[in-house]
Amino acid sequence: MMRVTGISKRFKSYQSPADRLKEICFRKKYHRDIVALEDISFEVQEGETLGIVGQNGAGKSTILKILSGILLPDAGSIEIDGKITGLLELGTGFNPELTGIENIYMNGTFLGMTRAEIDEKKTDIMDFAELGEFIYEPIRTYSSGMLMRLAFSVAIHAEPKCFLVDEALSVGDAYFQQKCMRKILEFKNTGGSIIFVSHDMNAVKTLCDSAILLDKGRVLDYGDPKTIIDFYYGMILKKSHMGNAEVEVVKVSDRKGGETSSTSTGEVKILSFNILNERDERISYIESEQTVKFVYEIKSLKDLSEPHYGLHVRDNLGVSVFETNTYCMGIKTPPLKKEQVAKITYKMKIPLSAGNYSLSVGVANKGYDRGSFEEYLLMAHDVDILKIISRDDSIIYSGVFNMNPKVSVQ
Amino acid sequence: MNIGLILELAKRDITEKYSGSTLGALWNFIYPLVDIFIFTVIFANLMGSRLPGSSSVYAYGFYLTSGVVAWNAFSNTVLRTATVFLDKKHIITKVKVDLSSFPLYIAISESITFVVTMGVFLFLLLISGYGVKPLVLFVPLIYLVQQLFAYSLGFLIAIFVVFVRDLREIIRIALQFWFWFTPIVYVYDILPEYVKKIMIYNPAFTFIHAYHSVFIYDQSPDLKAILFLCLLSFAILLCAGITFKKLERDVRDFI
Numbered sequence: 001m002m003r004v005t006g007i008s009k010r011f012k013s014y015q016s017p018a019d020r021l022k023e024i025c026f027r028k029k030y031h032r033d034i035v036a037l038e039d040i041s042f043e044v045q046e047g048e049t050l051g052i053v054g055q056n057g058a059g060k061s062t063i064l065k066i067l068s069g070i071l072l073p074d075a076g077s078i079e080i081d082g083k084i085t086g087l088l089e090l091g092t093g094f095n096p097e098l099t100g101i102e103n104i105y106m107n108g109t110f111l112g113m114t115r116a117e118i119d120e121k122k123t124d125i126m127d128f129a130e131l132g133e134f135i136y137e138p139i140r141t142y143s144s145g146m147l148m149r150l151a152f153s154v155a156i157h158a159e160p161k162c163f164l165v166d167e168a169l170s171v172g173d174a175y176f177q178q179k180c181m182r183k184i185l186e187f188k189n190t191g192g193s194i195i196f197v198s199h200d201m202n203a204v205k206t207l208c209d210s211a212i213l214l215d216k217g218r219v220l221d222y223g224d225p226k227t228i229i230d231f232y233y234g235m236i237l238k239k240s241h242m243g244n245a246e247v248e249v250v251k252v253s254d255r256k257g258g259e260t261s262s263t264s265t266g267e268v269k270i271l272s273f274n275i276l277n278e279r280d281e282r283i284s285y286i287e288s289e290q291t292v293k294f295v296y297e298i299k300s301l302k303d304l305s306e307p308h309y310g311l312h313v314r315d316n317l318g319v320s321v322f323e324t325n326t327y328c329m330g331i332k333t334p335p336l337k338k339e340q341v342a343k344i345t346y347k348m349k350i351p352l353s354a355g356n357y358s359l360s361v362g363v364a365n366k367g368y369d370r371g372s373f374e375e376y377l378l379m380a381h382d383v384d385i386l387k388i389i390s391r392d393d394s395i396i397y398s399g400v401f402n403m404n405p406k407v408s409v410q
Numbered sequence: 411m412n413i414g415l416i417l418e419l420a421k422r423d424i425t426e427k428y429s430g431s432t433l434g435a436l437w438n439f440i441y442p443l444v445d446i447f448i449f450t451v452i453f454a455n456l457m458g459s460r461l462p463g464s465s466s467v468y469a470y471g472f473y474l475t476s477g478v479v480a481w482n483a484f485s486n487t488v489l490r491t492a493t494v495f496l497d498k499k500h501i502i503t504k505v506k507v508d509l510s511s512f513p514l515y516i517a518i519s520e521s522i523t524f525v526v527t528m529g530v531f532l533f534l535l536l537i538s539g540y541g542v543k544p545l546v547l548f549v550p551l552i553y554l555v556q557q558l559f560a561y562s563l564g565f566l567i568a569i570f571v572v573f574v575r576d577l578r579e580i581i582r583i584a585l586q587f588w589f590w591f592t593p594i595v596y597v598y599d600i601l602p603e604y605v606k607k608i609m610i611y612n613p614a615f616t617f618i619h620a621y622h623s624v625f626i627y628d629q630s631p632d633l634k635a636i637l638f639l640c641l642l643s644f645a646i647l648l649c650a651g652i653t654f655k656k657l658e659r660d661v662r663d664f665i
Contacts (some may be wrong), residue, residue, distance in 0.1 A: 011663060012660075012663070017572065017574065017575070017664050018573055018574045020573050020660055020664070021570070021573045021574065068505075068506055069506030070502075070503060070504070070505070070506060070662065071659075071662050071663065072658060072659040072662055092504055092505065093500060093504035093505040095422070095426065095499040097426060098422075100424070103424075105418065106418065106422060107505075108417065109412075109414060109415045109418045110501070110505040110506075110507065111505070112412070114414055114420075115414060137629070231510040250483075
């Protein structure tokens with residue numbers, strides 16, 4: 001188990017490093033404080049994964065550096081009954097002139113392994129990294145993916161109690177990423193704690209047991225990953241919004257008793273959301289592969305020149321299954337006047353496998369590029385849940401949806 | 411403190427510097443051997459430099475060698491320890507290391523060079539007929555105190571180098587002056603009286619003179635001076651330790 005209590009870190013910004021000495025000698029302030037972390041506390045149990053999300057500059061890297069012992073916090077403590085290693089973008093301390101093998105020894109020693117331990121695990125490390133003959137070459141000849149493989153392999157074999165993972169994992173190819181993920185899960189199952197820092201929200205949702213949302217060095221929220229990620233998306237909405245209206249992130253209980261979190265600038269209000277079948281009857285569940293209509297009404301409190309309307313379907317883990325909007329579909333939409341109401345209908349077949357799916361809707365203005373908008377006005381998460389039940393005459397399959405294959409056997 | 415790590419680093423330090431070259435680590439020992447060759451053969455035989463009061467052709471060469479070999483170990487240790495945090499930035503900012511014992515690998519690696527060079531030097535003393543006295547048994551003691559001094563001094567400076575990077579160059583120049591202010595190339599006796607008086611405050615003179623006593627003058631080294639140097643080193647080490655404790659966080663932030 002790992003417990004972090006009240007960690008704070010300030011970086012002092014000096015004109016030149018020598019000012020720090022002047023400060024000590026003359027006891028006068030020569031710096032400007034930059035708060036990197038403020039009173040961060042969390043706990044990671046054995047076999048648990050904690051996600052850390054936040055925008056650039058929120059303090060994620062600083063936490064990782066402090067946890068890995070490269071930087072010292074100004075206040076607070078870290079308790080852990082073992083060592084912390086990780087695969088960090090900040091690198092590994094490899095020496096480019098040494099061969100892969102030599103770096104295994106060097107790096108292993110840094111991570112606190114004895115020579116005998118390394119001798120014993122060398123084969124495992126080499127096998128996992130799958131570098132073939134390259135292991136005998138100086139690592140300056142390696143590609144960044146190969147370096148990552150070696151670094152990951154040494155770090156995970158150093159028998160840590162806690163493993164840190166950040167975006168560095170994304171350097172590897174799809175095959176190796178999967179392999180790393182499997183290894184990480186195996187590590188987790190044997191009681192290791194993991195701290196996972198990523199911008200990949202789906203990965204955070206699927207991997208993590210809890211998550212922290214960091215903003216400007218503070219913990220904005222700490223809880224289950226799904227709530228944190230909705231909150232995070234809300235923050236992004238706030239940031240991308242260029243108007244000056246206040247953004248409210250509210251959690252309202254909808255009529256079915258579930259929880260809806262909606263983020264809105266207040267300039268667009270959602271009036272209704274309904275799920276209908278082909279005969280326009282309101283439904284809460286439906287057989288797979290049937291046609292469904294999602295109908296929602298919004299009211300704009302200001303003029304919108306090119307409004308676009310989105311729909312987002314997520315599974316019960318919160319993983320995105322399908323998401324699009326009118327801009328991305330190339331649909332021309334009429335401008336919306338102040339106080340005008342628009343009714344949007346998405347009609348589609350749902351070939352999804354059985355389960356509960358949550359629906360979110362959004363409204364944005366003026367699209368550009370590949371699905372970005374100048375103004376994000378509304379993002380209503382989980383406005384409704386649709387239960388999909390399997391269809392009796394359907395083939396039996398597993399996975400996300402029925403790909404409806406045509407098979408011939410000759 | 412992780413002894414295994416320090417030894418591994420010391421080993422790498424010797425092998426890494428010339429990795430890629432055919433002779434590899436041997437280069438570490440070729441340089442000092444060339445020095446010895448120049449001092450003994452060229453200075454003594456060709457230039458005919460003589461040590462005052464000695465009849466041996468090689469006396470001056472051996473005088474020079476014993477001083478320079480010791481000085482090189484000392485000045486390399488000080489200089490490299492002083493700049494170690496910046497030189498090894500790529501490691502310190504990536505993995506967790508105990509910064510206070512980390513630079514020890516330099517002292518060890520320099521010691522290995524010293525031992526090998528000394529071995530060759532002793533061999534030369536024997537075959538040249540100059541002779542080796544039992545007094546050489548003092549050499550390990552002198553060397554230990556010398557390196558303790560070098561490490562303490564280097565470590566103290568290392569903390570400040572992080573904040574004032576110019577120190578790196580300043581220390582280089584200071585060591586140059588220090589070398590010439592210490593009787594290594596010349597002999598103590600030729601110094602004017604007032605310089606001789608100041609000389610006792612030169613810690614480098616203490617250990618260099620001790621080597622000269624043992625190898626050249628057949629005298630027991632000045633143990634009182636060595637003890638004093640030892641105490642001075644511990645004082646500097648303590649001072650460095652306190653400074654480091656106070657500044658470690660900043661050192662890590664600034665690297």
